Amino acid sequence: MTYCVALKLNAGMVFASDSRTNAGIDQISSFKKMRTFVNAGDRAIVILSSGNLSITQNAVNRLEHYGRNPAVRNVWNAESLFDVAQLLGECLREVREHDGQFLQQSNVDCNANFIVGGQIQNERQRLFLVYSEGNFIEASDETPYFQTGETKYGKPIIDRVIKPDTALIDAVKCILVSFDSTMRSNLSVGLPIDLACYKHSSFCLDLQQHITQDDPYFSQISRRWSEGLRGVFASLPNPDWLTEIHDSDPIPPS
Template structure:
């Protein structure tokens, strides 16, 4: 399992991913899940992967080969990021179909998904989630983030802290905090964490970060968040309890009986 997320706001885009891959409790390894296919000055294309590792690696390899061989289409020739997302979906379907029978024979899950975000010159920045079936959805100002992999532990932080007008530096902190909180609750998500920040209309990636286990900033951030949560919890208004100290009687309907 893994956890990747992309966040699209007014000022740009943040994409982050962990690197843990596991095939059981006794086999855990790390593989990079965040890839940069940018053509600086013309377009920025950032990709995150989750799911069956052999399929996702084959997809990434094929995308690279198409660029190197100047095949049509490729990530550097398509006119919009939506076209890029559909092209990626076609690659997923083709490679899954090639291996489907053999993987299904041994009951191996061949599902995968991708996040792809960036900006093509002449277009606004965009962020898409491409499903295993090849179809896709797009981030919007109302829903500025997309996730793949182990999403549930990191989502509440994003729901409570993000908005389309949040500055990029704050967005990056939210993204890192979301991944760290997921690592705290699920051992299938782990470092190193890779993160990229892209500023709208810059057409190059100027901000990258990698956080290993025990990274000083990661430890400082985690401690700050935990202290802030405890202080916020302790300072919440008191609960208004039933003043006479008695519980109202339970009726049959309350017990779910008929």
């Protein structure tokens, strides 16, 4: 399992992915799940992947392979992010068609998903979620983010904090809290975290950070978020319809 998340904001975009893969309790390892395609001044594209590792790696490798042929439409000459999402979906279908039947013979799950986002010259910044079947949807102002993988634990903080006008620095903090919450509840998601920030119309990646176990800022965020939650919980008023219940009340026999 993995966890990937990307935000599309007025100020820019933030992408993050963990690095843990899990093929059993004794087969845990780390693989990078973020791939970037940057031609400064023309385009900045980030792809996050989740699902079957061989399927996702081969699909992105095909995308890179086609990118070396300028005679065909590819990630480097596509005129829109829509075209890039379509190309990635086609690469995913090719890999699943080629490898899927063999994987299914061994009951191997060949599902895979991608988040692809960024900006190409003469176009607004865009964000897409590509499904295993190769089709995709685009993020909107009402839902300016996508998640893949183990999404449920990190979603509540994003829903409460992220809006289109959220500042990039606040978005980064929100994503890190989202990852911390996910890792506390699911051991299949873990450090390192790859994080990338893109400022609107910069056509380059303004920040790329590899967050490891000994990263002091992430440790501080994790600790202070836990302390803050406990403090807020302790300050919540008691329900007026439970005023007769006290810690000193005897516990009834089971």
